[in-house]
Amino acid sequence: MADQSLLRGLLARRSFLQALSISGFSAAIALGTPPESREELREPIFRVSKANNPPVDAAAKVAAHPLDPAIDLANETLIKVQREITDYTAMIVKRERVNGKLGNHEFMEAKIRNRKIIDGKLAQPLSVYLKFVKPDSMAGREVIWVEGANNGKMRAHEGGATGKFLPTVWLDPNGILAMRGQLHPITEIGFENLVAKLIEKGEKDRKHSECEVEFKPGAKINGRACTVLQVKHPTPRPHFEFHIAQIFIDDETKLPVRYAAFHWPTDPADKLGPVIEEYTYLDVKLNPGLVDADFDPNNPNYNF
Numbered sequence: 001m002a003d004q005s006l007l008r009g010l011l012a013r014r015s016f017l018q019a020l021s022i023s024g025f026s027a028a029i030a031l032g033t034p035p036e037s038r039e040e041l042r043e044p045i046f047r048v049s050k051a052n053n054p055p056v057d058a059a060a061k062v063a064a065h066p067l068d069p070a071i072d073l074a075n076e077t078l079i080k081v082q083r084e085i086t087d088y089t090a091m092i093v094k095r096e097r098v099n100g101k102l103g104n105h106e107f108m109e110a111k112i113r114n115r116k117i118i119d120g121k122l123a124q125p126l127s128v129y130l131k132f133v134k135p136d137s138m139a140g141r142e143v144i145w146v147e148g149a150n151n152g153k154m155r156a157h158e159g160g161a162t163g164k165f166l167p168t169v170w171l172d173p174n175g176i177l178a179m180r181g182q183l184h185p186i187t188e189i190g191f192e193n194l195v196a197k198l199i200e201k202g203e204k205d206r207k208h209s210e211c212e213v214e215f216k217p218g219a220k221i222n223g224r225a226c227t228v229l230q231v232k233h234p235t236p237r238p239h240f241e242f243h244i245a246q247i248f249i250d251d252e253t254k255l256p257v258r259y260a261a262f263h264w265p266t267d268p269a270d271k272l273g274p275v276i277e278e279y280t281y282l283d284v285k286l287n288p289g290l291v292d293a294d295f296d297p298n299n300p301n302y303n304f
Contacts, residue, residue: 092280
């Protein structure tokens, strides 16, 4: 009898230990963490169980960079442009500082057909037609460039008084003649290229601190409501390209209709600084249905 009582006691004790072990293991599964102090459940979400997960990289605990919302917005805009915009027309106004000299505002009537990639293949090349309207020295200049066509060259003729005596020529977009007085070649024009370049600049600047980012609603471009995304680097550093950059985003179309960048000012009264470059898209008409003839120098409406 004593032996049976002892046996029953041992069996009961073993059952109790098994139950305790199982309940503790179940609790750990239910909480996703070992049954430690409840204080851990109030920690930030990147804090995880030491027992069930590898150590968190210190970089994961670094606060988000001020540029993150801007980069996210730019990526969303790039997808929108690629998916929803086939072509567009606009009046492009540009001004650039080349070799230290700030040029005049240039006004160009533009027709642009977006690049389209289908199944990894170029289904529609980026195509550009420009006709200069101002200043008078450039008025009448025309340029056509189609990606992948004409051995990569652009067709151009000069405007102004000298244009009457000069022939139409084929030029390398990156060559000396085509790039005279220009910061960027024609191959980089358009909304898609602009947004891609903004993403590239943002990712580069994201590697550094000293960056202030603001979203300012209530601006207007040619009467259209816009929100200004402003990026500011207060202190000149070798790795920064500008002091302030402003991107005007059309509230309706969500497109960046103006980009302007400024150097660090030497005059304390100058809040922005000297202009580096600025591009403004006016009277934008999306998806008008441009055709091959719009990018053909033989178009009878052109003067090539």
